[in-house]
Amino acid sequence: MTAVARLRGAVVAPLLAIGVAGLLCAVALLVSGASPWTAVTTVLSQLGSGTVAVDTVNSAAVYYLAALAVAVGFQMRLFNIGVEGQFRVAACVAAIVGGTVVLPPVLHTLLIIVVAVLTGAAWIAIPALLKAYRGVSEVISTIMLNAIATGMIAFLIRPETFGELRGNNITTPPIPESGWFPGVPVGSGTIFGMVFVAAALGVGYWFLLGRTRFGFELRASGESTTAASAGGVNARRTIVVALLLSGAIAGLIGLPELLGRDHAYTLSSPQGYGFTGIAIALLGRNHPVGIALGALLWAFLDKSAVALDVVGIPREIVLIMQGLIVLSVVVAYELVRRMEQRAEQRRVAAGTPEPVGAAS
Amino acid sequence: MTALVERVRTLPGWARSALIATGLVLALSITVTLTGQTQLASSGTSQAAVGLGLPILFAALGGLWSERAGIINIGLEGMMVLGTWGAAWAGYYGGPWAAMLGGLVFGGLGGLVHAVATITFHVNHIVSGVAVTLLGTGLTKYLATLVFAPLSQNPRQSPRIDGFTEFSVPGISEGLAAVEAQQRVFVSDLAGLLSGLVTGLTPIVVLGIVLVPVSYWALWRTAFGLRLRSTGESPVAAESLGVHVVAHRYVAVVTSGGLAGLGGAALVLNSAQLGYLENQVGGRGYIGLAAMIFGNWRPAGLLTGSALFGYVDGLQLRAGGEAVHALLYTATLVAVAGAVLWAIRRMWTAAAVALGAGVLVYTVYWTIESVPSEFASYAPQLVTLIVLAAASQRLRPPAWLGEPYRRGEGS
Amino acid sequence: MSAEAVELRGITKRFPGVVANDGVDLAVHTGEVHALCGENGAGKSTLMKILYGMQAPDEGTIAVGGAEMHFRTPADAIAAGIGMVHQHFMLADNLTIAENVLLGAEKQHGIGRAARARISELAGTVGLAAADGSGARSAGAPLDMLVEHLGVADRQRIEILKVLYRGARTVILDEPTAVLVPQEVEELFATVRAMRGEGYTFLFISHKLDEVRAIADRITVLRRGRTVGTVDPREVGNAELAEMMVGSELPSPESRDSSVTDREVLRVEGLGLPDPAGGRDLLDGLDLVVHAGEVLGIAGVEGNGQTELVETVMGMRRHARGRVLLSGVDVSGLSTMARRERGIGYVPEDRSRHALLGDQPLWANRVLGFQSRPPIGRHGLIDRGAARTDTERIVADFDVRTPGIDVMASALSGGNQQKLVVGRELSGDPVLLIAAHPTRGVDVGAQAGIWAELRRARRAGLAVLLVSADLDELIGLSDRLAVILGGRLVGTADPATVTPEELGTAMTGATR
Structure with a gap:
């Protein structure tokens, strides 16, 4: 298949899916008596207003990290549903460490990042080992650990352990300025410094998958565990490394907001990024550029939705839009994949003069 | 002794289960006597357990139906969420029976989406499950804002709906209460545990419990059930025998969604919180799936799993960390008993592992005063993890679970 | 009529x-x-x-x-x-004999007593041994046996029984x-x-x-x-x-000069493999030697340990007993990749499951198994250019009919896929090639091509361990034959003198 055809396949499916999702949303809006046109113009007009653009980029960076964490596992058909738990525990532990130690500026930030990465990896170590050595489905074990993570965080940040009571909220000790990650002021907002870390990680992800032995073995295992094992891939090691890597990246998800805005982890710190990451990884088909576009789209829908309430349309229509996009995109990818496969078989058969019999 | 153990091994399944259950109650009873944690086997705890375990039971039954047909369903969560909205909406206008129907229908619609994606479009089951959950949650929030906000002035909550009137099984309920009040070892504890099953019942509780044997009968004792299970074991073989694999899988997954939706209705009809509340499902769909895996894809097993989740939840809610702490003592007893039994059967490795686990759990019991309440609620998840780690080799999922299948492509 | x-x-x-x-x-x-x-x-x-x-x-x-x-x-x-008994049995292992028969035919006699009576009756017609009801157990009890416990011949009879039960x-x-x-x-x-x-x-x-x-x-x-x-x-x-x-005419194996040397390449000593399901050992006390320039053919009815032998030698099976020596060095403890790096090429029996990544282009398939060593792998990185160049070479040398090396492997016909696999496994100068059913499911032209390549490699000093169910292939290519039965090597034969009939009886154990 030529590169052009590949690209076409990769672009057509998501556009089709977004179109279908938009259409269905329009129907939903019409049924509920609102104008889809107003909704579209309202959302699009947000692009230039206030800090929406900056907020979108910041939010997209968080989503991008989450989706990368998920995508590393997806490459090997490992479903790390536990990104949610990993990132929350990692953010909490990193915030506690960052708020407790005293270090010079750069070192302090680095330490927080390292702690977050290690915590994320540690939280997935149990499912990884269970999967590799006991054959336990990582889906179930990571879901269980998501729940346990909630308990763990509640335990860690209660005032008797490491937390502090502030007003109505329980929080970790605030990270001093030496531990912050400075951002870049743009207009009336500030782009998180971690945005650039996320972008660099995307490049690293691309290189890892396409150019390294580990990336090859990861993808080979994802496509066929049997062929990979006959080709000398150590399945257990690949599973463990892939999941640890996934968990390590997941550990970073909470940091853009922690180091760039909040400077403490609280009971009301945001949740759900792990599941958003799954959706965006699906949307971007595990491709570093695709994921980036997916993350931007998702973040933009999130940030511009607020304006919908003003014109009397429930902003939750965006949630439906997002859900529909994911559902239709996975269907579209599957259909396109099948079509491409058939087309390729026809092309190969047409291009080879040899008389072929049926597969028996 | 060895001969006795061998005789036990040849007993029919139900008798062995009864024996094991008796052993567990005995262990619990000993714990109550020695630690004084009467809540461990009180009627209040067991009633709370039934209420908390019910939604999980429905979700687990949903998982059973879908996965027996070979379709992994982690979309149960989303289907339950849809069910809560459907139940609250229908219940607000039509009362509790309508609420059940509403939950059933909305959950079933979620199941239909999952079925279309996985069966017709061959999307990976887990991917589709995640997408269905996302869509279900989003749709529910939208509908709640649209429909409930004008009624309750709160987009996150529905107005209060009418619940079922509770009833108790006459005679038995009072009898058990009387026995429990006598505070006799074992007998009173057993009565306390059983009373939850006969006291403060509602039709939806009865339905949930009845659906366990009904599911068994439908899936294992009817031609339809045989066909449905065959699509999860070997769809190629089933197709070659003229079984309409696609149709049976659709029925299975839509039923699965409907059951999950009933789980949502069970949450909405819970007397403590009658109505829809955002995030009230809170991962119970996933827990239901875990309970089903815990139960080895069998109806009786998933009932046990759901009961375990409900029990620990209820215990921690009623009696807090100290009661859960006492459970560690029970766990030690069970581990030691297991070690002894295995040793008699000369299964030394298993015996050693059980003994080691017993020592470990007892050490934990001995070193800490109380399980922090933050952790106590998540004990079932921890137990599930341990069970998966210890028994994963003995679990028997349907052979074709999650595998891709297309009509006419069998070799 | x-x-x-x-x-x-x-x-x-x-x-x-x-x-x-x-x-x-x-x-x-x-x-x-x-x-x-x-x-x-x-x-x-x-x-x-x-x-x-x-x-x-x-x-x-x-x-x-x-x-x-x-x-x-x-x-x-x-x-x-009309009823069909498929080549690959269409039985659900996790269902009982009765359930397998009844499935899809529940309307005939229900799923209760009448149905079981009819099954028992037909079991006699098809000569199903497992359902005969032995000893004290009731006649119906074996019908509740899970199919996974049955042997091949019984499974086939269940298949015929299924067909008859439906009135075929x-x-x-x-x-x-x-x-x-x-x-x-x-x-x-x-x-x-x-x-x-x-x-x-x-x-x-x-x-x-x-x-x-x-x-x-x-x-x-x-x-x-x-x-x-x-x-x-x-x-x-x-x-x-x-x-x-x-x-x-039938592609008949040609006679040719012996290129066998006395340099040992592969030596297997006392190879044993326990059954993970707890049954009889899959391999037991198996010894064999393959010399440079020699083809050792393993004959046997399928399912007698051939797959396990090959996968154990490749290091894909765990918990094996005994030793595997490659050119005199014990490789028993090494991983599959380490064994490949030491010069073992491997043509697996199931090409689509074990040899190819169907959705990957041909050049990526060239990488599989070679990702760790030059010219393709270097310092943990993959040299795509080298992989592409070498794929072009294989396509040309081994006559792989394809429009290019960017097509997905699954788009090729079976014969062309196999030529690619053989070409790949013969690259990087292997000392030993393990070929399991190398021409299964390929067309006649590709079969002749693959046989020619194997002979050429043998002449160049390659040791070949050949497992095949095709007796013509075994006799035509092998310098020596060993017969495998129940996980043991039970005899050897000289392909120059042995007849397929003689070999056939040895494979069933009838001679002893």
């Missing part, structure tokens, strides 16, 4: 790029055993799937008992009295003898003859001429999707039939 039991006319079926059936005609008389012959890929299986309603023909008609039929699903075919009068047997040992073949033929006496009609698909002549009343030959003709086996000879099937 009044109306035809089954009559197919002008059946055409096209797949993307392939015409599997091209105007095929087939007429089967009532009460006969009609054989359908043809090489692998001649279109036999496709034709039978059409007759059984699993696939719809693009053109042509199907008539049963003189009436034209349109089968959309197997259920339609079953209703018309015409039974399609798709390569029924491929999995059986000769004694079991004889028993099967006895059952078939007895049932023919009761008026059943059989369509018997095979490419084994001797068997076809032994059982069939008439033979229809297919070649490359077309009907060549229908003949009476009493009137035509083997050579004629073979020519109808292949179009020319």
Whole structure:
């Protein structure tokens, strides 16, 4: 298949899916008596207003990290549903460490990042080992650990352990300025410094998958565990490394907001990024550029939705839009994949003069 | 002794289960006597357990139906969420029976989406499950804002709906209460545990419990059930025998969604919180799936799993960390008993592992005063993890679970 | 012999790029055993799937008992009295014998007592040993056995039983003898003859001429999707039939000079492998030696430990006993990759599962198994340029018919896929090649090409461990033969003097 055809396949499916999702949303809006046109113009007009653009980029960076964490596992058909738990525990532990130690500026930030990465990896170590050595489905074990993570965080940040009571909220000790990650002021907002870390990680992800032995073995295992094992891939090691890597990246998800805005982890710190990451990884088909576009789209829908309430349309229509996009995109990818496969078989058969019999 | 153990091994399944259950109650009873944690086997705890375990039971039954047909369903969560909205909406206008129907229908619609994606479009089951959950949650929030906000002035909550009137099984309920009040070892504890099953019942509780044997009968004792299970074991073989694999899988997954939706209705009809509340499902769909895996894809097993989740939840809610702490003592007893039994059967490795686990759990019991309440609620998840780690080799999922299948492509 | 039991006319079926059936005609008389012959890929299986309603023909008609039929699903075919026993058994391991038989036929006698009585009755007709009811246990008890506990011959009889239970009068047997040992073949033929006496009609698909002549009343030959003709086996000879099937002469193994040296490349000592399911050991006390320039052929009925032997030598199976030495160095503790790096090439028996990444381009498939060593792997990185260049070389040298190296591996025909695999495994100067069924499911042209490559590599000093079920291939390529039975090597033979018949008896253990 030529590169052009590949690209076409990769672009057509998501556009089709977004179109279908938009259409269905329009129907939903019409049924509920609102104008889809107003909704579209309202959302699009947000692009230039206030800090929406900056907020979108910041939010997209968080989503991008989450989706990368998920995508590393997806490459090997490992479903790390536990990104949610990993990132929350990692953010909490990193915030506690960052708020407790005293270090010079750069070192302090680095330490927080390292702690977050290690915590994320540690939280997935149990499912990884269970999967590799006991054959336990990582889906179930990571879901269980998501729940346990909630308990763990509640335990860690209660005032008797490491937390502090502030007003109505329980929080970790605030990270001093030496531990912050400075951002870049743009207009009336500030782009998180971690945005650039996320972008660099995307490049690293691309290189890892396409150019390294580990990336090859990861993808080979994802496509066929049997062929990979006959080709000398150590399945257990690949599973463990892939999941640890996934968990390590997941550990970073909470940091853009922690180091760039909040400077403490609280009971009301945001949740759900792990599941958003799954959706965006699906949307971007595990491709570093695709994921980036997916993350931007998702973040933009999130940030511009607020304006919908003003014109009397429930902003939750965006949630439906997002859900529909994911559902239709996975269907579209599957259909396109099948079509491409058939087309390729026809092309190969047409291009080879040899008389072929049926597969028996 | 060895001969006795061998005789036990040849007993029919139900008798062995009864024996094991008796052993567990005995262990619990000993714990109550020695630690004084009467809540461990009180009627209040067991009633709370039934209420908390019910939604999980429905979700687990949903998982059973879908996965027996070979379709992994982690979309149960989303289907339950849809069910809560459907139940609250229908219940607000039509009362509790309508609420059940509403939950059933909305959950079933979620199941239909999952079925279309996985069966017709061959999307990976887990991917589709995640997408269905996302869509279900989003749709529910939208509908709640649209429909409930004008009624309750709160987009996150529905107005209060009418619940079922509770009833108790006459005679038995009072009898058990009387026995429990006598505070006799074992007998009173057993009565306390059983009373939850006969006291403060509602039709939806009865339905949930009845659906366990009904599911068994439908899936294992009817031609339809045989066909449905065959699509999860070997769809190629089933197709070659003229079984309409696609149709049976659709029925299975839509039923699965409907059951999950009933789980949502069970949450909405819970007397403590009658109505829809955002995030009230809170991962119970996933827990239901875990309970089903815990139960080895069998109806009786998933009932046990759901009961375990409900029990620990209820215990921690009623009696807090100290009661859960006492459970560690029970766990030690069970581990030691297991070690002894295995040793008699000369299964030394298993015996050693059980003994080691017993020592470990007892050490934990001995070193800490109380399980922090933050952790106590998540004990079932921890137990599930341990069970998966210890028994994963003995679990028997349907052979074709999650595998891709297309009509006419069998070799 | 009044109306035809089954009559197919002008059946055409096209797949993307392939015409599997091209105007095929087939007429089967009532009460006969009609054989359908043809090489692998001649279109036999496709034709039978059409007759059984699993696939719809693009053109042509199907008539049963003189009436034209349109089968959309197997259920339609079953209703018309046609049943099929697939080559790969269509049994659900996790269901019981009774459940497997009843599945899809619950309307016949329900799923209760009446149904079980009927199953027990038919079990006698098909000679099902497992359901005979032995000793004190009640006659119905074995019907509740899970199918996973049964052997191959019993499974086949359950398949026939399934078909009869549905009231089939015409039974399609798709390569029924491929999995059986000769004694079991004889028993099967006895059952078939007895049932023919009761008026059943059989369509018997095979490419084994001797068997076809032994059982069939008439033979229809297919070649490359077309009907060549229908003949009476009493009137035509083997050579004629073979020519109808292949179009020319059988690809017969050539005789040639020995290139065997006395340098040991592979030595296996006391190899044993426990059954993870707890049964009898899969391999037990197995010793063998392969020298440079030598082909050691492993003969045996499938399922006697060949797969396990190969995978243990490759280091893909855990918990093996004994030692594997490569050129005198013990590699028993090494990983699959380490063994490959030391010069083992591996052509697995199931190419689509074990040798290829179907959705990856050809050049990425070239990387598989070579990702750790030059020229492709270096310092943990993959050199794409080197992989592409070397893929081009394989495509040219091994005559892989493809428009380019960017096509997905799954798009190639089986023969071209296998040529790519063989080419890959022969690159990087291996000292030992393990080839399991290297020409299974490939067309005749590719088969000849692969055989030529194996001979060339052998002449260049390669040691080859060849596992095959095709006796012609074994005898034609091997310098020595070893027979495997029940996970042990039970005998050796000289391919120059041994006959397929002699080998066949050794493989079944009948000689001892």
